[in-house]
Amino acid sequence: RDIDRRDKRLKSVSVRASKTMGKGGKLHKGFCSKTYQKAARINNQIGHIVSKRIVQIADQFNSEAIVFENLKGWKPKGGRKRSNLRQRFHGWLKAKIRDFTLEKWAELGGKVIEVVAAYTSKLAFDGSGKVKRDSKNYALATFSSGKRFNADLNGAYNIGARGVLKLTHRNGSEGRSSKSFGRPPRSWASLCDLWATARPRLA
Numbered sequence: 001r002d003i004d005r006r007d008k009r010l011k012s013v014s015v016r017a018s019k020t021m022g023k024g025g026k027l028h029k030g031f032c033s034k035t036y037q038k039a040a041r042i043n044n045q046i047g048h049i050v051s052k053r054i055v056q057i058a059d060q061f062n063s064e065a066i067v068f069e070n071l072k073g074w075k076p077k078g079g080r081k082r083s084n085l086r087q088r089f090h091g092w093l094k095a096k097i098r099d100f101t102l103e104k105w106a107e108l109g110g111k112v113i114e115v116v117a118a119y120t121s122k123l124a125f126d127g128s129g130k131v132k133r134d135s136k137n138y139a140l141a142t143f144s145s146g147k148r149f150n151a152d153l154n155g156a157y158n159i160g161a162r163g164v165l166k167l168t169h170r171n172g173s174e175g176r177s178s179k180s181f182g183r184p185p186r187s188w189a190s191l192c193d194l195w196a197t198a199r200p201r202l203a
Contacts, residue, residue, distance in 0.1 A: 047096030067163030
């Protein structure tokens with residue numbers, strides 16, 4: 001796979017960097033630049049493939065908009081097996097997918113909406129509160145009821161819900177005052193907030 005090829009190249013950079021720094025040396029300007037360029041080209045390819053598929057699905061279902069999280073200033077958090085190099089390229093890929101999707105979707109006259117990223121994955125889509133990630137399988141989330149659900153799908157439901165609210169709100173704002181209403185802002189909405197309302201078609 002493309003991601004495996006990219007990570008293999010980044011691993012080789014990491015190994016060479018460790019050997020150089022381990023000897024008390026410094027990385028010279030342009031260190032492993034060719035390998036970086038190859039990895040960047042693979043990221044470009046992945047970005048185009050993924051964005052093309054996103055647009056195809058949106059077009060297939062006659063969607064009015066495609067929704068993304070606003071990840072400006074976002075930095076990936078590394079786990080025990082994550083490398084800084086992989087984190088860096090992961091962050092770049094997220095931006096590429098968004099940008100490429102925006103370009104392709106705009107050509108078809110579609111809208112791209114960005115929503116607040118906070119708590120999209122931490123809140124259960126059914127309104128039951130915060131979820132807990134499985135320590136052994138990070139792809140699974142456990143709801144307060146004990147139900148286990150795909151964590152990425154749960155987050156996607158909430159992202160879509162926030163997109164609907166932003167698209168339909170009169171003044172174009174996602175938010176509502178938590179002080180006035182005594183509840184979280186609309187920017188932290190979950191899918192359950194839309195179940196009783198009509199909504200536009202989103203991808």
